[in-house]
Amino acid sequence: MTQVIFAVLVVSVFSFFAYSLRRRWLQMTTIGQGTEEPRFDNILSRIRDVVVEGFFQKRMYTDFGAAFMHLLIFWGFFIVSLGTLETLMSGVFPSLTLKNLLGSESAIYKSYIASQTWTNAIVALAIAYAILRRMFFPPKRFAGLSRHSRLDAYLVLSLIGGLVTTALFYILVESKAGMEGTANVLWWMHCLILFSFTCFLPYSKHQHLIWVWPNIFFKSHKGTGRLRPMEFKEDAESFGVGTAQGFTWKQMLDGMACVECGRCTAVCPANNTGKNLDPRLIINDIKEAMLDAVANPPEKRKQLIGGIVTPEELWACTTCGACMQACPLHIEHIPAIIDMRRYMTMTEGNVPPELQTTLQNLESQSNPWGFNNQKRAEWAQGINVKTMAETKGEVDYLFWVGCAGSFDERYKKVSRSIANVLNDANVSFAILGTEEKCNGDTARRAGNEYLADSQIRENIETFKKYKVKKVVTGCPHCFNTIKNEYPDFGFQADEVIHHSEFLSRLVQEKKITPKKGAVESLTYHDSCYLGRHNQIYDEPRKALASASKENTLREMPRSREKGFCCGAGGARMWMEETKGERVNVNRAREALASGAKTIATACPFCMTMMRDGVAAHQKEKEVEVLDIAELLSST
Numbered sequence: 001m002t003q004v005i006f007a008v009l010v011v012s013v014f015s016f017f018a019y020s021l022r023r024r025w026l027q028m029t030t031i032g033q034g035t036e037e038p039r040f041d042n043i044l045s046r047i048r049d050v051v052v053e054g055f056f057q058k059r060m061y062t063d064f065g066a067a068f069m070h071l072l073i074f075w076g077f078f079i080v081s082l083g084t085l086e087t088l089m090s091g092v093f094p095s096l097t098l099k100n101l102l103g104s105e106s107a108i109y110k111s112y113i114a115s116q117t118w119t120n121a122i123v124a125l126a127i128a129y130a131i132l133r134r135m136f137f138p139p140k141r142f143a144g145l146s147r148h149s150r151l152d153a154y155l156v157l158s159l160i161g162g163l164v165t166t167a168l169f170y171i172l173v174e175s176k177a178g179m180e181g182t183a184n185v186l187w188w189m190h191c192l193i194l195f196s197f198t199c200f201l202p203y204s205k206h207q208h209l210i211w212v213w214p215n216i217f218f219k220s221h222k223g224t225g226r227l228r229p230m231e232f233k234e235d236a237e238s239f240g241v242g243t244a245q246g247f248t249w250k251q252m253l254d255g256m257a258c259v260e261c262g263r264c265t266a267v268c269p270a271n272n273t274g275k276n277l278d279p280r281l282i283i284n285d286i287k288e289a290m291l292d293a294v295a296n297p298p299e300k301r302k303q304l305i306g307g308i309v310t311p312e313e314l315w316a317c318t319t320c321g322a323c324m325q326a327c328p329l330h331i332e333h334i335p336a337i338i339d340m341r342r343y344m345t346m347t348e349g350n351v352p353p354e355l356q357t358t359l360q361n362l363e364s365q366s367n368p369w370g371f372n373n374q375k376r377a378e379w380a381q382g383i384n385v386k387t388m389a390e391t392k393g394e395v396d397y398l399f400w401v402g403c404a405g406s407f408d409e410r411y412k413k414v415s416r417s418i419a420n421v422l423n424d425a426n427v428s429f430a431i432l433g434t435e436e437k438c439n440g441d442t443a444r445r446a447g448n449e450y451l452a453d454s455q456i457r458e459n460i461e462t463f464k465k466y467k468v469k470k471v472v473t474g475c476p477h478c479f480n481t482i483k484n485e486y487p488d489f490g491f492q493a494d495e496v497i498h499h500s501e502f503l504s505r506l507v508q509e510k511k512i513t514p515k516k517g518a519v520e521s522l523t524y525h526d527s528c529y530l531g532r533h534n535q536i537y538d539e540p541r542k543a544l545a546s547a548s549k550e551n552t553l554r555e556m557p558r559s560r561e562k563g564f565c566c567g568a569g570g571a572r573m574w575m576e577e578t579k580g581e582r583v584n585v586n587r588a589r590e591a592l593a594s595g596a597k598t599i600a601t602a603c604p605f606c607m608t609m610m611r612d613g614v615a616a617h618q619k620e621k622e623v624e625v626l627d628i629a630e631l632l633s634s635t
Contacts, residue, residue, distance in 0.1 A: 006091040006191075013195045020202035021210060028252035031293045034241065034339070036248035037228055039218040046217045053216050059328040062263070062562075063139070069126050073160070076123035083116045083167055084194060091191065113171060120168035127161040141262030144278050149205060149260050156206045159197040166190035211257040212329050218250055219330040224321045225533030226484040227338055230449045240342025240447065243304055244289035247336065254331040255287030264323035264333060269565040269587075270316040274580020277316035279323040279333045285309045286336060305340055311350060314340050318583065319445055319570030320528040325561065341447030351446070358574040359448055366437040366455065367403040368574060377433035379405070379412040385419050387433040393466030396428040400482065402475040403438050404604030410611070411474075411604040417633035418474055418499050424633075425511040429472065435462050440485070441477040446571040453489075456481075460491040470495040472502050474629075476529035476603045477569070483534070498530055500602040500628045504543035507632070514546060514632045519624075522548035522631075523556055523596035525587070525610055526563035527603035537561070540602050540628055547600070547631045554594040564590065566613075568605035588613025592623060599625045 053059070057074070060067035090097045102109040134142065134153065145153075170186040173179040201207055222228075230239065241247055264279035265271050271278055285308045292302050302308050314337055323333045344350040351359065361370030377387065379401070388398065399422065405415035422429050437459055443452035471493050473479040483496035506512045524544060530536045537560045541553060558564040567583025577583065588610055591599045599614070601607045611625045 003092055003094065009191075009195065010088055010092065013198050017198050017202060020199075024202060024207075024256065027290065027294050028256060029249045031244055031290050032247050032249035032252040033245045034248035034251070035231055036250050037220075037222075039220075039250060042221050045221065046219075049219065050213055050216050053328075053330065054213055057328055059263075059326065062326065066139070069130055069133075072126040073123055073130070076119045076126070076164070077160070079115060079119040080123065080164055080167060082112075083120075083171075084163070084190075087167075087187070087190060087194075117168065117171050120164040120171070123164045124161060124168060127157055127164070131157050131161070139262070139266075141266040144262065144265060144281065145260060152205050155200070156197075156204055159193055159200070162193040163190065163197065166193060205259055208257050208259040208329065211253060215253050215257040215329050215331070218253065220332060223484050223533065224324050224332075224334065225480040225529055226488075227335065227444055229453070229485075229488045230342065232450065232453070238343065239346040239449070240344070241304070241336070241339040242343040242347060244286075244293040244301070246339065246343070247286060247289070251286055251332070251336050251339075252290050254336070255283055255285075255290060257329050258283045258287070258331055259329070260284060261328070263326040263328065264331070267322040267326045267562075269318055269320060269322065269567060269583045272564075273567075273577075273583050273586050275316040275577075276310065276312045276579065278313070282309060282313065282333060282337060283331055305344060305348075309340065311344060312579075314344065315352060315575065317570050318528070318565045318567055318572045320565035321532045322528075322565070325532055338445060338447065341445075342449055343447070345447030346450060352575050354576060355446055355571060355574050358571070359443065359446060359451060362438055362443055362455070363451055367407055368438065368442055369403070369407050371407045373437070374434050376401075376406045376436055377431065379415050380419065380431065380433075383416060383419055384423050386430045387435075388430045388466045388468075389433070389435070391430045393430075393468070395430045397422075397430075397470045397472050398463075398466070398468045399429045399431050400439070400471050400473045400475075400478050401431055401436060402473065402478045402604065404608075405474040406436070408604060408608070411607060411627075414604070414607070414627040414629055415474055417627065417629035418472075418503075420633045421503055421506065421512055421629055422472075425506045427506075432462060437462075439478045439481045441481045442571050442574065444481075444485075445569070446574075456486060456489050460486060460489055463491055463493075469493060470497075472497050472499055474499050474604070476527040476534075477605065480529045480533055498534075498536065498602070500530065500540040500543060501536060503628060503632050504539040507543055512632065514543075516546045517549040517551075518547045518631055519549070519598040519626075521550050521554060521596045522598045522600055523554045523591055523594040524559070524600045525556070525566065525591060525606055526559060527601070527606050528563065528565050528569055530602055531560065531563050540600075543628055543632060544600055548596075548598075554596045556590050556594055558590060566603075566606045566609035568609045573605050573608070582613070582616070584609035584613035585616045586613075588617055592617055592619055597623055598631075599623060600628055600631060601625060602628050 057071065060070055086097060099109060166186050166189045170183055170190060174183045260280050262280050268277060268279050289304050289308050305311060317337045319334050321334065358368045361368050365371060366373045401415050404411040437455050440452035440455040443455060471482055473482065476498055479496060479498040507514060522544060524540060526537065544553060564587050565583060566587055599610055601610055607625055607627060614620050614623050614625060
């Protein structure tokens with residue numbers, strides 16, 4: 001009779017578990033009605049990612065102590081699950097145990113018992129450490145956790161701790177004479193904790209144990225710097241995401257997969273400088289919006305923007321990608337933020353005043369400053385630069401100058417330096433001149449997809465007119481947009497290359513000879529849209545290798561993959577920072593701490609922000625900010 005009752009319990013508990021997961025999946029796919037991209041391409045790569053990222057969790061190692069603890073618990077849980085399975089089987093069929101099947105004296109059985117004993121003990125110690133760490137020396141990234149989230153974590157850790165502790169003591173007393181009653185109590189305690197954990201898991205934030213696998217499998221293979229284009233439907237009542245239903249099923253999955261570890265928050269430049277944005281909470285807000293939509297009719301649901309998430313949070317994002325790079329579960333923060341920006345911009349018209357002016361300038365003059373676009377090529381007067389119209393497109397490369405390179409007084413010097421280096425290397429190139437329009441980056445990341453769409457399509461028509469095959473850009477934002485986003489609109493170049501890459505190539509091919517020791521000492525600031533979003537770290541450094549008299553770079557602590565944003569991405573270049581410390585001031589402090597007399601950049605936004613940051617520290621007379629091209633140019 002006991003076996004029958006236990007069998008009913010097992011079937012009931014795991015049926016409830018399966019029902020809960022199915023119900024949650026249906027909620028995600030039903031509530032999330034936004035148009036999602038195909039997520040079943042590259043199947044073999046996706047399976048490989050699940051194995052590598054899911055089982056070995058390489059993104060966890062930015063915090064080695066936490067990663068090691070997590071791996072002990074994760075892998076230990078897998079090993080002890082074999083013992084749990086045997087427990088369940090023996091509860092229904094008492095004779096069906098490994099002891100009976102293998103023999104108590106067999107080497108295999110003894111190895112099994114040893115593995116269970118030691119693994120349960122190790123996991124128990126890791127759980128104890130995890131609890132004590134949370135209680136007495138929590139990492140800074142835990143600071144923003146809600147009381148409910150904290151209690152959830154303690155409960156889950158306690159349940160896992162209870163599982164392995166009861167299993168451990170059961171193993172230790174099982175074979176002891178006179179301990180049958182104690183062993184029986186421990187056995188039932190273990191099973192009841194297991195049943196409780198199984199029933200609670202689908203309703204805990206630790207349900208990421210389940211959703212992490214599909215979330216990694218369905219992660220985007222398009223690159224973090226790319227935004228997916230919008231569909232402009234004639235009968236659409238709104239654009240962007242203003243309700244839970246506007247999110248896609250994958251974005252809902254992101255919300256359910258998030259365990260609120262805070263790794264995204266720890267690296268967010270906005271959060272690090274006192275802004276309201278917390279990337280972890282943005283993803284949690286998606287989950288909250290979904291659960292609210294499940295529980296309430298439309299008229300009783302919370303307002304998404306202005307209710308669950310604030311406009312200030314959404315506008316604080318620089319789209320630097322640090323959050324997405326840090327997330328072990330490959331959650332996609334930026335697309336969700338931009339989708340909500342699209343709603344604020346195109347549906348509500350809720351745009352910061354200074355950004356509204358920028359968008360108007362882009363619409364009227366195709367550049368964010370509002371300068372007359374007919375003056376776009378004036379920077380090239382007096383040097384050997386021809387337009388595509390003059391060459392009829394009969395050149396190897398289009399030099400895409402960009403708005404900053406055409407109109408910003410400081411960055412015009414960089415454009416001239418790039419052109420001079422290209423001429424020195426006998427590169428066949430031309431510019432579009434007045435036919436060049438803004439690439440669309442600012443409008444897209446400001447949420448005005450309609451404006452960006454028209455800019456992009458107009459540029460593509462010009463590209464096709466001149467049969468453009470290869471593009472070299474003077475700006476990482478132009479580079480990222482043309483390389484990663486223009487293919488969605490019908491233009492795929494044979495090559496899109498940033499000038500730092502191209503100049504590095506020319507140095508390696510000895511087509512140019514940079515002046516050695518041009519500056520006393522040098523540090524390099526990684527552009528987010530060149531480095532993190534496009535993984536270009538080595539080429540700029542190779543190009544700069546001999547520019548310093550020290551014959552080396554003074555690397556900042558936050559460099560390469562750990563680079564810190566200048567604060568200008570995501571259309572933030574055109575918005576004021578009114579809360580906390582300015583991001584560029586924070587970054588400039590780190591650059592100045594290196595002791596370098598020159599800060600090298602490879603982006604017009606980064607150059608502006610770093611120059612302003614250096615000036616804020618009153619070091620502009622001592623430290624110079626130069627572009628890579630200026631350090632390599634012979635003039």
